[in-house]
Each structure stands twice: as C-alpha cells, then as structure tokens.
Amino acid sequence: MTSPADGRSVGYRHVYVHVPFCARRCSYCDFAIAVRRVTPVADFLEALATELDLRFTGATAGLPLETLYFGGGTPSRLGADGLARAIQVLRQQVVLSPDVELTVEANPEDLTPSTVAAWRDAGVNRISLGVQSFDPAVLTWMHRTHDVAGVYRAVDALAAGGIANWSLDLIYALPPEVPRDWSRDLSMAIELLPPHISAYGLTIEGGTPLDRWRARGEVHEADEERFESDFLSAHDRFAEAGYVQYEVSNFARPGHESRHNSSYWRNVPYLGLGPGAHGFDGQGRRWNEREYSRWRERVLGNEDPIGGEEELSPEQHALEALYVGLRTRNGVAIHATDAAVVDRWIEKGWGTVHDDRLVLSPRGWLRLDALVSALTEHRSRY
Ligand code: SF4
Known part of the structure; x- marks a missing residue:
C-alpha cells in the first residue's frame, strides 16, 4: 500500500x-x-x-x-x-x-x-x-x-x-x-x-x-x-x-x-488510521487528531485529520534505533569502540554479546534508559 x-x-x-x-x-x-x-x-x-x-x-x-x-x-x-x-x-x-x-x-x-x-x-x-x-x-x-x-x-x-x-x-x-x-x-x-x-x-x-x-x-x-x-x-x-x-x-x-x-x-514504516493513531513513513512520524468527534468532523469535511508531525534527524534516528533495538532480544550491532562501556555491563550481568550484537538481560532492561544514554554519550566522542 x-x-x-x-x-x-x-x-x-x-x-x-x-x-x-x-x-x-x-x-x-x-x-x-x-x-x-x-x-x-x-x-x-x-x-x-x-x-x-x-x-x-x-x-x-x-x-x-x-x-x-x-x-x-x-x-x-x-x-x-x-x-x-x-x-x-x-x-x-x-x-x-x-x-x-x-x-x-x-x-x-x-x-x-x-x-x-x-x-x-x-x-x-x-x-x-x-x-x-x-x-x-x-x-x-x-x-x-x-x-x-x-x-x-x-x-x-x-x-x-x-x-x-x-x-x-x-x-x-x-x-x-x-x-x-x-x-x-x-x-x-x-x-x-x-x-x-x-x-x-x-x-x-x-x-x-x-x-x-x-x-x-x-x-x-x-x-x-x-x-x-x-x-x-x-x-x-x-x-x-x-x-x-x-x-x-x-x-x-x-x-x-x-x-x-x-x-x-524494527523501525519500518507503518500507517495509523483513526483518532490519535500514530504512523511512521521511514523518515518522520505523524499522528492524528486525538479526539474522536473532532477526528470524524475533520475527515468528513474532507480534511486530513493530522494532529501533529515530526521529522527525525539522523541523530534521533540513531537514538531510536538503539533504544528500540535494545528493548528486544535481537539487540543492536556494537561498534569496536563500544567495548569500554559494554564490557563492564557484561561483567555486571546486564547483557551479553554474540556475533557482535549486544543483547540486554532482564536486569539490563531494568536500566534501559541509563544504558542507552551512556552508550549514546560514549559514541558521540568517536
Ligand atoms: S479504558 Fe478502554 S482503552 Fe483504556 S485500558 Fe480500559 S478498556 Fe483499554
């Protein structure tokens, strides 16, 4: 479609x-x-x-x-x-x-x-x-x-x-x-x-x-x-x-x-229909008018019911890919320079590395936000 x-x-x-x-x-x-x-x-x-x-x-x-x-x-x-x-x-x-x-x-x-x-x-x-x-x-x-x-x-x-x-x-x-x-x-x-x-x-x-x-x-x-x-x-x-x-x-x-x-x-495009629905076209997000009656009124008035949209910068794309990737068992590909932070997490039992992919453990998931920030900060220096 x-x-x-x-x-x-x-x-x-x-x-x-x-x-x-x-x-x-x-x-x-x-x-x-x-x-x-x-x-x-x-x-x-x-x-x-x-x-x-x-x-x-x-x-x-x-x-x-x-x-x-x-x-x-x-x-x-x-x-x-x-x-x-x-x-x-x-x-x-x-x-x-x-x-x-x-x-x-x-x-x-x-x-x-x-x-x-x-x-x-x-x-x-x-x-x-x-x-x-x-x-x-x-x-x-x-x-x-x-x-x-x-x-x-x-x-x-x-x-x-x-x-x-x-x-x-x-x-x-x-x-x-x-x-x-x-x-x-x-x-x-x-x-x-x-x-x-x-x-x-x-x-x-x-x-x-x-x-x-x-x-x-x-x-x-x-x-x-x-x-x-x-x-x-x-x-x-x-x-x-x-x-x-x-x-x-x-x-x-x-x-x-x-x-x-x-x-x-996986950050692939998806389409959202109906009040408040979000969509992603591979570059940016859009979301519909949230209130049902208002969404219906706008649509029936032949108006796109968009409620807002945002373009993602390359840095935001990278951050989101890291965040959603680390939420899953597929994990994310690690860079050679990541070892300085990732090795410590492995020692603490917060994740594992297989085939150059970092996969967080349940204890790592409990620290997801902090680990994503630390890795992003570390990568920004290289
Ligand atoms: S109010 Fe409706 S949408 Fe919200 S949690 Fe209950 S059943 Fe689900």
Whole structure:
C-alpha cells in the first residue's frame, strides 16, 4: 500500500487502526478513547472509509499488507458484524498478504463463540485479550468491565470460535495500597496456556482517575523495588513455562511473537488510521487528531485529520534505533569502540554479546534508559 496523498510514496506493509470506544475509562488509562454506552459503528466506519479515501486515493496497487492491527480503545465493541465491515472497508484500499497477521484487541465480555467465528471468517487470526489480573478486587479497583469468570468464558469462546493464536495482557507494579498476589496471577495466566503474554508495568499518567487518587494521597506509585521484583518474577516464571521474553514487555512461545509489534521495533514504516493513531513513513512520524468527534468532523469535511508531525534527524534516528533495538532480544550491532562501556555491563550481568550484537538481560532492561544514554554519550566522542 502506498500513500501519494501524504506527499511521499511509501510502501506500507503494516497498518494500525485505532477504534476508540470503551464502556468506561479504566482507572489507569490515558489512551485516546471515547466512552460510549452504545458503540456508533456506522458513524465510525463511514469516517474510517473517508480517511482511507482522503489519504490513499488511487493507491490500491500497493504492497500487500503483512500485518493489520485493530487496537484501542476496545475494537471488540464493534461486534461481530461491525468488525467484519471494518475489515471490508480496509480491503477496498488494501491488499492483504495471504499470510497476513490480523489482530484484534478484545475485552473478555465481548467474546462469544459466534463472534469469534464471525471474525475468523472475516480474516481475523489473532486476538489480544485484556485480562490485567485474576483477582476480583483488583479488577474492580482498575474499573475493568469484566470479571474473572468472564476471562474463562472468553478463552473457551476463542477455542470454540476457532482462533488459536491469542495473547493475554497483564499489568504489574500496582500501588502498595492495592493488595495483589502477583505470583498467583502469573500462575493463573500460565495455566490458560496463551501462546503470547504481554505484561506492562503500571505508570500513573496525568488526567486519569488514578492520578486523582494519588493527588488525594490515597495511592502511591509502586517503588523501584516492587517494580523490579514483579518484572523479574514475570521473566522467571514465564521462562520456566517455556515463554521467551523477546521484548521488554512481551513473552511468546516459539513462533508466536507478534509480527505487528515487531515492525515497530524494527523501525519500518507503518500507517495509523483513526483518532490519535500514530504512523511512521521511514523518515518522520505523524499522528492524528486525538479526539474522536473532532477526528470524524475533520475527515468528513474532507480534511486530513493530522494532529501533529515530526521529522527525525539522523541523530534521533540513531537514538531510536538503539533504544528500540535494545528493548528486544535481537539487540543492536556494537561498534569496536563500544567495548569500554559494554564490557563492564557484561561483567555486571546486564547483557551479553554474540556475533557482535549486544543483547540486554532482564536486569539490563531494568536500566534501559541509563544504558542507552551512556552508550549514546560514549559514541558521540568517536
Ligand atoms: S478498556 Fe483499554 S482503552 Fe478502554 S479504558 Fe480500559 S485500558 Fe483504556
């Protein structure tokens, strides 16, 4: 797929579609969402089709897509028919490769055997399931819309509907005021045998309910010790269960790594559609208007819904490549002059070097920002 309307002809092989709707806002969430009791499916699809037309007119002869990812928000709120129609909208402008990875983020309460089967028939072959915890009190504290039984129903629905490739999301490093048995959550996640697991450390973002609770002194951010112990125990337990931590926040059984997310870490171009969606054309980034109603209004007024853009200088490109490369198990190529800093990290157990590539260990990942700064600073002297 190419995008002449954006001013540059770029061969996109990865597309992200942001579906902003949620039933309510989770306590920690600062994503671009639109809280709606009833999802305005037809309105959203009309705007999505228009954005595609506006930005990609006549570009149908482009490269087949390797990955298509519906994220959010809660894309599963489009329902069985709505999501199939969204894929149809995309197919009018996009050619999907025969082995495309087509992922949909879903909340457990939206999955039934018939919904999953309808999505499978529409081409969906991967589901990312927002579970976050198996503790009812924690789910309530997070303002999640599902209960623990709903997770098991959703996993049964995936099996009955015929989608075997799925991922389970968890959140760790909760405030000390929230009683949470992380070890029990890890065991329960592993027992479900998901082919892929994502685990994210909680950060308190401005403007969220959690931020207001912190301002009132009701909760505090987890300290470094808690963060480190949750992170390292996830690594150990998942490794014992046969998962490879192929990126700081992602674990997979062999062959089940997310191809879409891997494209971000390889710094290849990807296209973002929908409110707040980010894109990268190989030289710079752009992002869309974040607010759903405003995005829709602009698109339907035949205006590019761009919210901002930035060109990356060669130095920024190099820094990003270093940062995202070191987040993954592929690591980065090292220069002969790097030995002065890298050798010390190896001694401390923060990483290894194989075939002239530096790969950080989990303890190295805990120091990622500092190590990237140190290596960048060191390289700037040569
Ligand atoms: S379901 Fe996801 S996107 Fe929606 S409010 Fe919760 S965390 Fe945010």
